[in-house]
Amino acid sequence: MTDIHATARAAALLKDHRDSIDRLDAILIYTLAERFIHTQAVGKLKAAHELPPSDPAREATQIARLERMAEESGLDPEFAKKFLNFVIAEVIRHHEQFQK
Incomplete structure (x- = not known):
């Protein structure tokens, strides 16, 4: 049987983590x-x-830079690369619309 105090502590910790996640999600959205x-x-x-x-040269430089930053911060560099490629694709799509 679970100790009621341990369960309450776990619930409080879970809430704290989720509050931090929500705050960080907001930061990500506003930063993007x-x-x-x-x-x-x-x-x-x-x-x-x-x-x-x-600008393929700039894109390659940025991807390499973000991969290094990901490694330094403990984030999976492959995830960082995929994320940046997704963002770059969206940026290029916008740029192509301006060319019309």
Whole structure:
């Protein structure tokens, strides 16, 4: 039988972890929104100057940079790479729309 005090402590810890997760999710969403404000400005600038929507050299540099940061922080570098590739694909899609 589970100790009622241990169960209450576990419930409190669970709530604390979930509160932190919710706060971090909000930070991620607002950070991504801010990032896309800047990438859309870049897309408009590229369109205005007839530059290609994609910059493979920059993308490779960013992926390598984020993989290093992921390793340093204890995050799976492969996950970081997949995440950044997803974000980059969305950015390029926006940039291509500005080219039309």
